Amino acid sequence: MGKKAQQPSQYLCVVLLLWTCCALPALSEEHRIRNIVLVHGAWADGSGWRGVYDILVKDGYHVSIVQQPETSFRDDVAATRRVIAQQNGPCILGGHSYG
Numbered sequence: 001m002g003k004k005a006q007q008p009s010q011y012l013c014v015v016l017l018l019w020t021c022c023a024l025p026a027l028s029e030e031h032r033i034r035n036i037v038l039v040h041g042a043w044a045d046g047s048g049w050r051g052v053y054d055i056l057v058k059d060g061y062h063v064s065i066v067q068q069p070e071t072s073f074r075d076d077v078a079a080t081r082r083v084i085a086q087q088n089g090p091c092i093l094g095g096h097s098y099g
Contacts, residue, residue: 035087039066039080041097048096062088 036056038049046065056063066083068076084091 033090033092034060034062035089035091036061036063037066037080037083037087037091037093038063039093039095040068041095042070044097064091 038046038052040046040048046067049065053063053065064083064086066080068079070076080093084093
């Protein structure tokens with residue numbers, strides 16, 4: 001898939017992530033989720049999230065990108081769990097395709 005074909009889906013991911021972060025009116029600003037963990041799809045790596053990462057960081061979110069080893073499903077899940085465990089509070093987990 002070319003770079004141009006990926007951009008619309010990446011922007012949709014950003015919109016959905018921001019909506020999820022901001023659409024919880026019952027939560028005060030101090031309780032709003034600020035951590036986002038992004039997981040890449042198969043046959044890709046974490047660099048595919050760079051555009052989304054830049055937008056979210058600019059908007060004040062703490063963003064982590066999981067770099068899956070793609071050696072086995074178990075290893076990929078373990079890598080994702082390690083990154084989630086490193087967050088300093090609740091997080092939103094966003095993935096693409098296999099991620």
